[in-house]
Structures are given as structure tokens and as C-alpha cells.
Amino acid sequence: MRVAILVSGRGSNMAALIDAAKEPGFPAEIVAVISNRPTAGALDIAAGAGIATAVVDHKKFPSREAFDEALDAELRGHRPDIICMAGFMRLLTPGFISKWEGRMLNIHPALLPSFKGLDTHARALEAGVRLHGCTVHLVTAEMDAGPIVAQAAAPVLDGDDEAALAARVLKAEHKLYVHALKAWADAAPGSRETAWSGTGRSK
Numbered sequence: 001m002r003v004a005i006l007v008s009g010r011g012s013n014m015a016a017l018i019d020a021a022k023e024p025g026f027p028a029e030i031v032a033v034i035s036n037r038p039t040a041g042a043l044d045i046a047a048g049a050g051i052a053t054a055v056v057d058h059k060k061f062p063s064r065e066a067f068d069e070a071l072d073a074e075l076r077g078h079r080p081d082i083i084c085m086a087g088f089m090r091l092l093t094p095g096f097i098s099k100w101e102g103r104m105l106n107i108h109p110a111l112l113p114s115f116k117g118l119d120t121h122a123r124a125l126e127a128g129v130r131l132h133g134c135t136v137h138l139v140t141a142e143m144d145a146g147p148i149v150a151q152a153a154a155p156v157l158d159g160d161d162e163a164a165l166a167a168r169v170l171k172a173e174h175k176l177y178v179h180a181l182k183a184w185a186d187a188a189p190g191s192r193e194t195a196w197s198g199t200g201r202s203k
């Protein structure tokens with residue numbers, strides 16, 4: 001199973017996936033890391049691990065559609081079976097998403113459907129929740145609203161500030177994303193979409 005990873009920044013989730021995929025017997029291979037930001041630290045980590053990297057700089061395109069077309073072309077060149085977004089900070093157009101729907105995962109630093117969007121840890125502290133965490137979900141046109149694939153909880157502890165909570169959740173993210181990608185790759189091809197699209201679950 002060929003995996004392309006989309007990043008914008010630091011790349012710790014990407015690094016967790018790369019490390020896991022190096023283990024003998026892991027059912028997926030990371031074939032490319034693509035960033036929309038030329039300065040993303042993730043690019044150096046990926047290159048250091050011997051993985052093909054590319055930059056599709058959103059600032060060089062006149063519209064979201066033009067950027068998404070270039071991203072789509074770059075992705076296709078690597079022939080991925082699945083795309084993992086890992087700290088990829090661009091909203092994609094419905095046109096792009098429809099081409100890859102069902103084959104695109106994202107990790108979000110909150111227990112969806114709570115705290116969609118940015119600043120999730122600050123908002124969790126503000127709301128006073130005692131349980132926080134992270135979610136791997138399929139990407140659909142509506143932001144952070146696609147079918148949930150896997151979740152991990154992290155407690156909010158007395159005295160937590162944003163940084164302490166973010167660090168605890170990030171540790172959980174790294175494990176969760178590896179687990180979710182492995183589960184996807186291990187599942188029988190015909191059963192992935194139904195197992196993960198919410199059909200067959202009691203609602």
C-alpha cells in the first residue's frame with residue numbers, strides 16, 4: 001500500500017508514520033511527502049529518511065483551484081493508494097476532495113465532533129473538559145466532519161496549560177495515526193470504505 005503524506009510544518013506525526021513504516025512487516029510504504037510550505041521542517045526529516053519530497057507552494061498559485069490542481073498532479077505522480085494529512089494547514093476544494101474521497105485521512109487534535117478547527121487545546125481548557133484527545137477521520141468537503149476512523153483520549157490534568165495539554169495529546173496522536181494507517185492497510189480492500197464510512201454502525 002502506497003502512502004503519500006501532506007504536511008505544512010513540524011512533521012512529528014509524519015515522522016511517526018515514517019518510523020512505523022520502516023518496521024519489517026508494516027503493511028504500508030511512505031512514497032512521498034508533499035508540503036505547501038517550502039520551509040516546513042517536515043521536509044528535512046523526510047529527506048533524511050530517504051523519502052521523496054516535493055513542495056507545492058500555495059503562494060505561487062492564483063487560486064485555490066489552481067493550487068489544488070498542481071497538488072493533485074504532484075500526488076498522482078507518486079501513485080498513492082492513500083493520502084495522510086499530517087498537520088497540513090490548507091483547506092482543499094470540493095473538486096480536489098471528490099477525486100480522493102475515501103482515500104484521504106487527517107489527524108485532528110481533539111475528540112471530534114468537539115473542537116473542530118484551530119486552537120483546539122486552548123478551547124478545551126476554556127470549556128473545562130476533563131477528557132480531550134485526537135481523532136483520525138476521512139476527509140470530506142466539510143472541515144473536520146468526515147467519518148471518524150479512530151480516536152484516542154487524553155486526560156486534562158489540574159494545572160495543565162495549553163503546552164502541557166498539547167504535548168500529551170501529541171503523544172497520543174503519534175500512536176493513533178500509526179494504528180489507523182495500519183488498520184486501513186490491513187483491511188480487505190473491499191471492506192475499507194464500508195467499515196469506515198459509518199455504514200453498518202448503529203447510529
Ligand code: GRF
Nearest residue numbers: 010011012013087107108109
Ligand atoms: C498536530 O497536532 C495535528 O493534529 C494538527 O497539527 C499538528 C501537526 O503537528 N493537525 P506535526 O506537524 O505532526 O508535528
